[in-house]
Amino acid sequence: MLIIGERINYTRAHIQEAIKARNSGFLVKEARRQIDAGAGYIDVNCAMSLGDEVQDIDWVVSVIQSEIGDVSICIDSPNYLAIKRALEAYRAKGRLFINSITGEGSRIDLIVPLAVKYNTALIALTMGDGGMPNSAEERFAIAKDILAKVSNKGFKAENLYFDPLIRPIATEPEQAREFLRSIPMIKSLGARTICGLSNISYGLPDRKVINSTFLAMAIQSGLDGAILDPTEKQIISSISAAQALICEDEYCAEYIKAFREGRLV
Amino acid sequence: MLIIGERINYTRAHIQEAIKARNSGFLVKEARRQIDAGAGYIDVNCAMSLGDEVQDIDWVVSVIQSEIGDVSICIDSPNYLAIKRALEAYRAKGRLFINSITGEGSRIDLIVPLAVKYNTALIALTMGDGGMPNSAEERFAIAKDILAKVSNKGFKAENLYFDPLIRPIATEPEQAREFLRSIPMIKSLGARTICGLSNISYGLPDRKVINSTFLAMAIQSGLDGAILDPTEKQIISSISAAQALICEDEYCAEYIKAFREGRLV
Numbered sequence: 001m002l003i004i005g006e007r008i009n010y011t012r013a014h015i016q017e018a019i020k021a022r023n024s025g026f027l028v029k030e031a032r033r034q035i036d037a038g039a040g041y042i043d044v045n046c047a048m049s050l051g052d053e054v055q056d057i058d059w060v061v062s063v064i065q066s067e068i069g070d071v072s073i074c075i076d077s078p079n080y081l082a083i084k085r086a087l088e089a090y091r092a093k094g095r096l097f098i099n100s101i102t103g104e105g106s107r108i109d110l111i112v113p114l115a116v117k118y119n120t121a122l123i124a125l126t127m128g129d130g131g132m133p134n135s136a137e138e139r140f141a142i143a144k145d146i147l148a149k150v151s152n153k154g155f156k157a158e159n160l161y162f163d164p165l166i167r168p169i170a171t172e173p174e175q176a177r178e179f180l181r182s183i184p185m186i187k188s189l190g191a192r193t194i195c196g197l198s199n200i201s202y203g204l205p206d207r208k209v210i211n212s213t214f215l216a217m218a219i220q221s222g223l224d225g226a227i228l229d230p231t232e233k234q235i236i237s238s239i240s241a242a243q244a245l246i247c248e249d250e251y252c253a254e255y256i257k258a259f260r261e262g263r264l265v
Numbered sequence: 266m267l268i269i270g271e272r273i274n275y276t277r278a279h280i281q282e283a284i285k286a287r288n289s290g291f292l293v294k295e296a297r298r299q300i301d302a303g304a305g306y307i308d309v310n311c312a313m314s315l316g317d318e319v320q321d322i323d324w325v326v327s328v329i330q331s332e333i334g335d336v337s338i339c340i341d342s343p344n345y346l347a348i349k350r351a352l353e354a355y356r357a358k359g360r361l362f363i364n365s366i367t368g369e370g371s372r373i374d375l376i377v378p379l380a381v382k383y384n385t386a387l388i389a390l391t392m393g394d395g396g397m398p399n400s401a402e403e404r405f406a407i408a409k410d411i412l413a414k415v416s417n418k419g420f421k422a423e424n425l426y427f428d429p430l431i432r433p434i435a436t437e438p439e440q441a442r443e444f445l446r447s448i449p450m451i452k453s454l455g456a457r458t459i460c461g462l463s464n465i466s467y468g469l470p471d472r473k474v475i476n477s478t479f480l481a482m483a484i485q486s487g488l489d490g491a492i493l494d495p496t497e498k499q500i501i502s503s504i505s506a507a508q509a510l511i512c513e514d515e516y517c518a519e520y521i522k523a524f525r526e527g528r529l530v
Contacts, residue, residue, distance in 0.1 A: 169509055169510060173514075173517070177511060204517055206529050206530075210509070217481055219482075220485050220486070221485070237478070241479070245434060245465075245479050246441070251435075252469055256470065259470045265474065265530070
């Protein structure tokens with residue numbers, strides 16, 4: 001299970017302050033904290049920057065990698081120029097994700113060649129020209145279309161992570177089921193699946209309960225990765241247990257290690 | 266989701282003391298506590314009684330129902346005479362479960378006519394003459410065989426709850442996956458599924474994490490009920506969230522109620 005830590009996002013007040021003030025210590029601490037909690041990748045999102053997103057993301061990637069030499073980063077931006085600059089700034093020995101493309105042709109034309117050139121993994125939201133999909137079948141059809149387009153550009157299916165788009169159960173309860181149903185369908189294409197977790201519980205109390213329960217169900221359905229806050233113990237507990245329960249943790253060694261390190265609830 | 270509270274079991278020291286001392290107040294309190302926490306049924310198990318199981322289970326059923334007039338009870342015994350006596354003692358306005366039969370013919374011959382006569386639901390462990398099943402397919406084959414036998418005696422599939430037998434992941438990690446795979450297979454027969462939950466985490470630390478995560482995965486796979494300790498908040502949190510996530514809780518009303526009543530972690 002691939003865990004991408006979501007905390008370095010400009011929409012969070014402390015992160016915004018740190019970026020504006022060029023407080024590198026704070027950002028490095030946030031990155032380390034997420035890695036210690038179990039994140040394999042650090043998402044970096046400066047999209048809502050009040051300054052210049054391109055300069056901001058360049059600075060954030062540079063300071064994190066200068067302190068953590070093997071950090072793996074997920075470059076999260078709607079802005080082609082910001083993605084390009086972050087890729088150029090990256091010198092660490094980890095791996096890269098680009099987050100994200102959709103079925104939109106012009107964006108695929110811009111982003112996929114970058115992903116091929118820099119050998120990154122790529123997140124594709126299952127959104128086509130018709131807007132947000134409702135059924136699992138619609139998600140699958142969009143994924144198939146996107147896979148064909150990116151394969152044409154030399155990008156490998158195994159590095160493509162589809163996000164079948166979670167919607168809040170408080171307002172669209174049947175969408176959780178459709179999301180879960182879509183996972184094995186999409187994986188049958190040879191691609192992988194990922195999601196931004198927290199939307200599922202929007203509008204409900206005690207969100208960690210919904211988030212961690214849904215994650216267990218999604219892992220059971222075959223989910224390969226998630227973008228989430230790894231410092232939430234209930235989330236990490238759910239992932240550790242679910243990995244053991246689907247036979248992806250020999251002798252429950254990782255689960256027992258997480259317990260011993262005090263990372264479980 | 267049907268919740269059977271497991272706490273009234275002679276193997277628990279406080280219960281054993283209360284039964285020996287004929288301390289009805291303690292037992293009624295244990296029953297009420299489980300109902301308040303969300304249990305629909307109270308499991309009553311006196312099988313390890315050092316005295317007379319038949320007299321003990323008669324007394325336990327009698328005192329609980331005298332205080333809780335609509336209590337539903339799960340009569341849990343390997344002993345035909347104890348089950349028969351408990352059925353005779355039951356006068357409350359709830360429903361009854363008998364726990365359990367296996368594929369063993371002589372036991373089916375004794376117990377199923379009682380279940381028909383008293384209109385109870387019935388738990389059947391997927392154990393045949395060949396001992397414990399390993400694969401989902403073996404569980405399904407045993408369930409099919411048991412269903413045929415009990416149907417012959419006039420018992421309805423919809424009242425039959427198969428327990429596909431959880432084994433500890435610490436020692437048999439692939440058994441969790443086989444258990445989960447068997448649920449939709451067994452349900453395709455028109456029968457229901459149930460499990461005794463806590464075995465899954467035997468031998469591991471922080472058992473509530475494994476138990477609650479596995480329960481979410483099992484509910485996602487279609488599990489209809491579980492025998493568990495409803496006073497564990499993490500378990501009830503997992504059930505409440507999972508029910509909402511599989512669209513079995515309109516407007517998340519039950520989830521929000523459980524939160525307001527302080528029943529979630």
